[in-house]
Every structure is written in structure tokens, then in C-alpha cells.
Amino acid sequence: MKIDKSLMTGSTTMLILRLLENTDMYGYQMIEELEKRSQNIFTLKAGTLYPLLHTLEQQNMIESYDTKADSARPRKYYRLTKDGRKMLEEKKTEWQAYTTAVNQVLGGHSYVRA
Amino acid sequence: MKIDKSLMTGSTTMLILRLLENTDMYGYQMIEELEKRSQNIFTLKAGTLYPLLHTLEQQNMIESYDTKADSARPRKYYRLTKDGRKMLEEKKTEWQAYTTAVNQVLGGHSYVRA
DNA sequence: TGACTATATATCGATCATCTATATATAATG
DNA sequence: CATTATATATAGATGATCGATATATAGTCA
Numbered sequence: 001m002k003i004d005k006s007l008m009t010g011s012t013t014m015l016i017l018r019l020l021e022n023t024d025m026y027g028y029q030m031i032e033e034l035e036k037r038s039q040n041i042f043t044l045k046a047g048t049l050y051p052l053l054h055t056l057e058q059q060n061m062i063e064s065y066d067t068k069a070d071s072a073r074p075r076k077y078y079r080l081t082k083d084g085r086k087m088l089e090e091k092k093t094e095w096q097a098y099t100t101a102v103n104q105v106l107g108g109h110s111y112v113r114a
Numbered sequence: 115m116k117i118d119k120s121l122m123t124g125s126t127t128m129l130i131l132r133l134l135e136n137t138d139m140y141g142y143q144m145i146e147e148l149e150k151r152s153q154n155i156f157t158l159k160a161g162t163l164y165p166l167l168h169t170l171e172q173q174n175m176i177e178s179y180d181t182k183a184d185s186a187r188p189r190k191y192y193r194l195t196k197d198g199r200k201m202l203e204e205k206k207t208e209w210q211a212y213t214t215a216v217n218q219v220l221g222g223h224s225y226v227r228a
Numbered sequence: 229t230g231a232c233t234a235t236a237t238a239t240c241g242a243t244c245a246t247c248t249a250t251a252t253a254t255a256a257t258g
Numbered sequence: 259c260a261t262t263a264t265a266t267a268t269a270g271a272t273g274a275t276c277g278a279t280a281t282a283t284a285g286t287c288a
Contacts, residue, residue: 120245
């Protein structure tokens with residue numbers, strides 16, 4: 001099922017931070033991981049992700065380190081900072097409030113107000 | 115609780131169509147109704163709504179009629195068309211798929227893949 | 229070997245949804 | 259009579275995401 005990409009707006013940052021909650025990851029890996037975990041619903045584009053990672057790093061939410069990589073190709077790993085964890089918790093709370101509100105409107109009995 | 119307005123993106127159209135599912139409404143009323151039903155989470159701005167209504171009307175999803183209004187102030191009521199109902203159903207399905215996917219990523223056990 | 233595909237990161241300009249600000253007009257309030 | 263609430267409308271700004279493009283290396287297959 002194809003979902004309107006505009007729905008994605010606003011939750012991308014939360015999802016990226018969530019991926020980093022338990023494991024450090026590099027950009028390309030995040031794209032694949034998101035796809036897998038969402039059953040191909042989210043196909044985050046490289047052109048979206050990399051600038052976003054740079055912004056989050058500037059904001060001190062994540063920090064990067066390069067693999068020495070004698071053999072492997074160069075990868076830039078990201079790790080969640082303390083601030084990033086805090087931001088993630090906030091975004092999760094927001095997400096809860098938002099979906100609750102939408103579902104309330106969707107499910108609400110259409111009480112036609114007099 | 116203030117939620118990031120960018121989360122709103124993509125669901126606004128669905129919410130508007132949902133409001134019209136059971137009752138015809140005019141623009142200003144939709145703003146108030148959305149606020150009420152969402153417990154003040156959604157404060158849709160007039161500058162967002164009116165252009166959106168015009169677009170939806172052009173797309174034949176809704177149609178408008180004016181109140182004769184001998185007394186009351188002029189209001190432009192909107193009614194959901196057949197196409198609009200279909201669109202609403204599609205948007206609901208999309209919404210389901212989207213939130214399911216996000217929650218899956220959020221809740222997913224962080225299986226660190228080898 | 230050579231061509232092609234997958235991996236990996238990066239940036240620029242375009243697109244699209246929403247917001248802010250502004251405008252207009254009438255009804256209700258004090 | 260001034261102010262606020264109701265009601266619709268549009269123009270320009272902002273911000274998130276995408277498409278296109280670039281670069282470089284590793285793996286695959288003929």
C-alpha cells in the first residue's frame with residue numbers, strides 16, 4: 001500500500017532517533033532498517049536523511065564517528081546523545097497526543113450540535 | 115500540550131472530510147469543531163482551511179452552497195460528494211497503515227542484526 | 229577485464245502543506 | 259461608538275521532504 005508521503009512529515013526525526021535508541025547506525029543502514037521495520041511503508045530518501053542527520057548533529061541530538069575501516073567501506077556511524085534521548089521522549093509523547101486526537105475526530109460520533 | 119504542527123501535515127484533508135461525513139458545515143465552523151473534538155490539539159488556521167476547501171471543491175470532493183440568510187451572516191456550507199466519500203475512505207486506510215507502521219518502529223524490539 | 233549494480237555519503241533546487249499577515253464585512257457587546 | 263467575535267479570502271514566508279545529480283568503492287557476472 002502506498003501512503004501519501006506528506007503523512008511522513010514530522011515523524012521522521014522521531015523515527016530516526018528511535019532507531020538509534022538501542023544501536024548506533026550509519027545513514028544507509030537507517031534507510032534499510034526503517035523500510036524493514038515498517039514493512040516497506042517508509043522508504044526514506046537519501047536526500048532527506050543525510051541533511052537531517054547533519055541538522056541533528058548540529059543540534060547536539062546525535063554525534064558521529066567514522067569507522068577506521070581498514071577493509072570495509074567508510075561509514076559514518078551515529079550515536080544518540082543525552083539531549084537526543086530527551087528529544088525522543090518528547091517526540092513520543094507528542095506522537096501519542098497527536099494520534100489520539102486524530103482518532104478521536106475519526107471515531108467521534110457525529111453529534112450534530114444544535 | 116503543544117504538538118509540532120508539522121505532524122498535522124497530510125491528515126488535515128482527511129479530518130475535514132471526516133467532519134463533513136455526517137453534517138454539512140461552513141469553514142469557520144470546521145475550525146471550531148476540530149478544536150473541540152480534538153481537545154484543542156488541532157487549531158487549524160483560516161489561512162490553511164479556506165484555500166484547502168477551494169482545492170477540494172475544484173477536485174469535486176466537496177460542493178458548496180450559500181445560505182439564503184435573510185437574517186444570519188452569509189455562510190458558505192460544504193457538503194461531501196460521492197467522490198469525497200471515497201477519498202475519505204482511502205485516507206482512513208492510509209492513516210491506519212501509516213500509524214501502524216510508525217508504532218511498529220516505535221515499539222519494535224531493537225533486534226540488533228548481526 | 230570490463231560493465232553493471234549495490235553500497236555509502238553529500239548537496240542543490242523543486243514541490244507542497246501549512247502558517248502569518250493582511251484585508252474586508254457584518255453582528256454582537258459594552 | 260469602539261471593540262470583539264464571526265466569516266471568508268488571498269499573498270507571501272517557512273519548512274519538510276523529494277528528485278536529480280555527483281562521487282567513490284565493493285561485489286557480481288559475462
